[in-house]
Amino acid sequence: MYDVYKIRRDFPILSLTINGKPNVFLDSAASAQKPSKVIETMHHLYMNEYANVHRGSYYLSEQITSAYEEARSRIHQFLNTKSDKEIVFVRNATEGINLVAATWGKKFLKAGDEVLISEAEHHANLVPWQMLRDELGITLKIFKISDEGEYLEEEYLKLLSEKTKLVAVTGMSNVLGTVFPIKKMAEQAHQNGALFLVDACQYAVHQKVDVQDLDCDFLVFSGHKLYGPSGIGVLYGKYNVLDSMPPYQFGGDMVDTVTYEKATFNEPPFRFEAGTPAIMQAIGLGEAIKYISSLSMENIFKHEQELTTYTTNALSEIKGLKIIGQAKDKGGVFSFNVEGMHPQDLAFILDKEGVSVRTGHHCAQPIVNRMGYESLARASLGLYSTKEDIDALVAAIRKAQKFF
Amino acid sequence: MTIEELIDNFAFLDGWEEKYSYIIELGSQLESLDESYRTEEWKVRGCQSQVWLEPQIKNGKIHFKGDSDAFIVKGLIAIVLMIYSDKSAQEIKEIEVEEIFAKLGLQEHLSPSRRNGLFSMVEKIKEYADALK
Numbered sequence A: 001m002y003d004v005y006k007i008r009r010d011f012p013i014l015s016l017t018i019n020g021k022p023n024v025f026l027d028s029a030a031s032a033q034k035p036s037k038v039i040e041t042m043h044h045l046y047m048n049e050y051a052n053v054h055r056g057s058y059y060l061s062e063q064i065t066s067a068y069e070e071a072r073s074r075i076h077q078f079l080n081t082k083s084d085k086e087i088v089f090v091r092n093a094t095e096g097i098n099l100v101a102a103t104w105g106k107k108f109l110k111a112g113d114e115v116l117i118s119e120a121e122h123h124a125n126l127v128p129w130q131m132l133r134d135e136l137g138i139t140l141k142i143f144k145i146s147d148e149g150e151y152l153e154e155e156y157l158k159l160l161s162e163k164t165k166l167v168a169v170t171g172m173s174n175v176l177g178t179v180f181p182i183k184k185m186a187e188q189a190h191q192n193g194a195l196f197l198v199d200a201c202q203y204a205v206h207q208k209v210d211v212q213d214l215d216c217d218f219l220v221f222s223g224h225k226l227y228g229p230s231g232i233g234v235l236y237g238k239y240n241v242l243d244s245m246p247p248y249q250f251g252g253d254m255v256d257t258v259t260y261e262k263a264t265f266n267e268p269p270f271r272f273e274a275g276t277p278a279i280m281q282a283i284g285l286g287e288a289i290k291y292i293s294s295l296s297m298e299n300i301f302k303h304e305q306e307l308t309t310y311t312t313n314a315l316s317e318i319k320g321l322k323i324i325g326q327a328k329d330k331g332g333v334f335s336f337n338v339e340g341m342h343p344q345d346l347a348f349i350l351d352k353e354g355v356s357v358r359t360g361h362h363c364a365q366p367i368v369n370r371m372g373y374e375s376l377a378r379a380s381l382g383l384y385s386t387k388e389d390i391d392a393l394v395a396a397i398r399k400a401q402k403f404f
Numbered sequence B: 001m002t003i004e005e006l007i008d009n010f011a012f013l014d015g016w017e018e019k020y021s022y023i024i025e026l027g028s029q030l031e032s033l034d035e036s037y038r039t040e041e042w043k044v045r046g047c048q049s050q051v052w053l054e055p056q057i058k059n060g061k062i063h064f065k066g067d068s069d070a071f072i073v074k075g076l077i078a079i080v081l082m083i084y085s086d087k088s089a090q091e092i093k094e095i096e097v098e099e100i101f102a103k104l105g106l107q108e109h110l111s112p113s114r115r116n117g118l119f120s121m122v123e124k125i126k127e128y129a130d131a132l133k
């Protein structure tokens, strides 16, 4: 039994009031709130066990190194990777994608090669490829989705060819909520000899990820959207792919032996983790994963799917409101426009009612424009979201409508 | 209306609902921007709504017109222009805009983290004033 009201008590911030109103937090897609367990673990370690990792052979350093590596191991289990050597700690998903572009991309791509992405990518999975295109003379191909935000297989296959060296797509759109059939897409990419990268920033938060089943070559996500701290993210890469890549940055920890003349480099994942890492954040992320695993990803998925249906119905009843992104397979992200009302105005009023939503282009300007807008409001669900949150959102939107 | 009169009027408003309705009304009375200024060039940076600013120099003073595609922002612009328009560069420099917004209970809207363009608009006004000197 998934008792969401009980679960909410694990998130201290949710019991706060905002402008004297209950905290109706509907911006988890931007960053999720953290359970006490994550906050307390980090606090406890700073108070009792802090030192640098992979350094000293003394008690504190050994303790913290083992906690840090245990976090890596938790992520390895969470994603069902073959080994924990396939988990590279990065700052966030953005850095993970940049790392792939700068190392794998520069080594293996040459003029005439193609990188294929969808129309619905976050800037993080668009701009790095534009930069690489300008630098290397590769071609960036972008496959279309439907006006409803639906994935269109024929559009994908039309642009996939033996020239495609990498397909990089979001598992779930942060604007439209569309869930892409990444397992099948990866298989089709492989048939054409391309590697497959999943931007799992949203995807991994809402459903179980099994990288061996998906058979993707790379997968990235950000810890802060997965109920963990900010400043930590994960790049998964198949070991042989990671091992074929040159380092990203240079310095301590990523080297094997160093003389004044030259250096040899460590093996993955350490090759890609130059300098002192985000130690506490990595451990905090491990704790977040432990927490969500205790609730079970299947239960979270079920809860959110029910609430997604509830939200779709509730929002659809508001006159003049249009949900942007109505794919059949979609997660709990609702971008919408209310006729006669600018999203910014709407957000001001929702804020006064204690309802937090995001407005703007959501760092995915091209897809917002492609759907015909400059700016959209977006409500997004987390594992702690309730029908009451949605009722409060609906009431606040109706109240806002009276102003215009 | 002067800004002092506006502060007086605000004192009679009850709660944020009345305040916002009043702000929206102020926006609707804003002197309209010349169409030729509704372009990228005259846009003020701000990520959530579009904001334009048109400066005109008349007798050593700067007359500003502004607009936004969002109604509340437009009303807030009306207030900003009430504060800054038709002043000399020196006068603009001396204005304590945060203080005035605090008196109106609208300080949160001037915060750089709000990214509603209003903060950038004030910066832009100061830049124009600097350039004039």
Ligand SMILES: Cc1ncc(COP(=O)(O)O)c(C=O)c1O
Pocket (backbone or CB within 6 Å): A029, A030, A092, A093, A094, A095, A122, A124, A125, A170, A172, A173, A174, A199, A201, A202, A222, A363
């Ligand atoms: C689909 C998607 N990709 C990438 C990102 C970038 O995440 P971060 O800013 O944590 O690197 C986000 C965050 O908004 C996202 O939703």
